[in-house]
Amino acid sequence: MAQKSTDFATPVRRVLIAVLALALLAVFLFWRIDSPRAEMMRTAMIDRIVPRFEWAVAPVTKVTQMVAGFQSYARIYEQNQELRRELQRMSAWREAAVQLEQENSKLMAQNNVRIDPALTSVTGVVMVDSGSAFRQSVLLNVGAQDGIIEGWATMDGLGLVGRISGVGNRTSRVVLLTDPSSRLPVTVQPTGERALLTGDNTPLPLLEFVEQADNVRPGDRVVTSGDGGVFPAGVLVGQVAQGSDGRLRLRMAADYERLEFLRVLRSHPAEAVVDSAAIILGQDSGLIGPQLPVSPVDAAAARDPLDPGSTP
Numbered sequence: 001m002a003q004k005s006t007d008f009a010t011p012v013r014r015v016l017i018a019v020l021a022l023a024l025l026a027v028f029l030f031w032r033i034d035s036p037r038a039e040m041m042r043t044a045m046i047d048r049i050v051p052r053f054e055w056a057v058a059p060v061t062k063v064t065q066m067v068a069g070f071q072s073y074a075r076i077y078e079q080n081q082e083l084r085r086e087l088q089r090m091s092a093w094r095e096a097a098v099q100l101e102q103e104n105s106k107l108m109a110q111n112n113v114r115i116d117p118a119l120t121s122v123t124g125v126v127m128v129d130s131g132s133a134f135r136q137s138v139l140l141n142v143g144a145q146d147g148i149i150e151g152w153a154t155m156d157g158l159g160l161v162g163r164i165s166g167v168g169n170r171t172s173r174v175v176l177l178t179d180p181s182s183r184l185p186v187t188v189q190p191t192g193e194r195a196l197l198t199g200d201n202t203p204l205p206l207l208e209f210v211e212q213a214d215n216v217r218p219g220d221r222v223v224t225s226g227d228g229g230v231f232p233a234g235v236l237v238g239q240v241a242q243g244s245d246g247r248l249r250l251r252m253a254a255d256y257e258r259l260e261f262l263r264v265l266r267s268h269p270a271e272a273v274v275d276s277a278a279i280i281l282g283q284d285s286g287l288i289g290p291q292l293p294v295s296p297v298d299a300a301a302a303r304d305p306l307d308p309g310s311t312p
Contacts, residue, residue, distance in 0.1 A: 088157045088255070095158055095236055095253075098221075121155075121263040122146055127171065136179040136201060137162070138259060143170045153224075153231045153265045159253025160184075160224065160237045161262055174262065177237070177252065178205055185227040186237055191215045194225060197237065197250055204241060204249035218242045222250055232267050 030038065124140035142148055144167050154161045154174050162182065166173040177184060182199035188210070195210040210216055220240040226233025236253050243249040 084258075092157050099234070099236075120266045122148065122266070123261055123263050124172070125261060126259045136176040136182075136199065137165070138174050138176065138262075140172050140174060140262060140264070141170065142264065143168045143172050145169055147266075148172050148264055151230060152267055153235065154262045155235065155265065156254045156259060156262055158236065158255075160231070160235050161254045161256075161259065163230065164264065172264075176256070178202065178256070184231065184237070185225045186222050187225040187233075188216050188240065189221045189223060191220070194227075195222075195248075197222070203256065204243060204251060206243075207240065207248040207250055210248065213248065216240055216248060232265060235265075 031042065122142055124142035124146075126138050127141050128139040140148075140154075148164060148167050150164050150167050152164045154163065160177065162174045162176040162179070164172050165175040175182060176199070177197065178199045178201060180199050180201050182197075182205070184197040186195050186197050186207075187193070188195060188207075191212070193211045193215055195207045195216075198206045198208050200206055207216075207222070218240050222237045222240060224231045224233055224235045224237060238250045238252040238254075241249045241251040
C-alpha cells in the first residue's frame with residue numbers, strides 16, 4: 001500500500017511569510033516611534049547598513065538625476081518655444097507700430113488722402129520644405145478650394161516670404177525670395193531708393209540696380225514697392241546688410257529657419273481703364289495759356305469760309 005507523501009514546503013512558506021510580515025510591521029512601528037533613544041538606534045542602523053549598499057543605490061540615484069534633468073530640459077525647451085513665439089508676436093507689433101507711425105506722419109502732412117484697404121489673408125500650414133541646391137520652395141495645405149490664386153504674396157508673422165507659384169485643389173507651392181528665379185522690386189526706407197531684390201540661393205539675397213547706392217546704409221528698412229502689380233506695396237521684406245563680398249544684401253525679416261505658418265495675402269489687381277475718353281478730353285482744346293488776338297482776316301474767314309476775300 002502506497003504511503004502518502006508529506007508536503008513540508010507549504011507550511012514553511014506560510015511561516016516565512018508570516019515572519020516577514022511581522023518583521024516589516026516591527027520595522028514600520030520602530031520607524032514611527034518618536035523617541036530620542038529610537039532615533040539614535042535608527043541613526044546607528046542607517047550608518048551601518050546604507051554604506052554597504054551604496055553600490056546598489058548608485059544606479060537608482062543616477063536614474064533619478066537623469067529623469068529630473070530630462071524634466072528640467074523639457075521645461076526649459078517649452079519656455080524657450082514660448083519665448084520665441086512671444087518674441088515673434090512682439091516683433092510683429094513693433095513693425096505695426098513703425099508702419100502706423102510713418103502713416104500718421106504722412107497723413108498729418110497731407111489731407112484727403114485715400115488709404116488703401118487692409119489686405120485680408122488666408123493662413124496655411126507648411127507641409128513640406130522642398131528646398132534644394134537649385135530651388136527654394138515650400139508647400140502649403142491651402143489651395144484652390146480656399147480661394148488661393150497664383151501670384152499672391154505670402155508672409156510669416158512679420159516679413160514677406162515669397163509668392164504662390166502653383167495652385168492645386170488642396171495645396172499650393174510657395175517660391176521663396178531666396179530662390180534664384182525670384183525677382184522683387186523693393187523700396188529702401190527712408191530714402192525711397194528703388195532696387196531689385198534677387199535671390200541667389202543664400203540666406204541673404206542680393207540688392208541690385210540700386211538707384212543711388214551711396215544713400216543706402218546697413219540697417220535701412222526694405223519694403224515692397226508694388227511695381228509691376230505682383231506684390232502689394234509697403235510689405236516689410238527685411239533690412240539692408242553688407243555682405244562679406246562688399247555687395248549690398250538683405251537680412252530677411254521672415255524667420256526662414258522656422259516656417260510653420262504662412263499668411264497668403266489676397267491682393268486684387270487695379271482696375272484697368274478701358275475708356276480713355278472718360279478721363280481725357282476727346283477733342284483738342286488748343287494751346288494752354290492766354291489766347292492771342294485774332295486778326296480781321298482770320299475772323300472774316302471764320303465767318304465765311306467759302307469767301308476768303310470777304311470783309312467784315
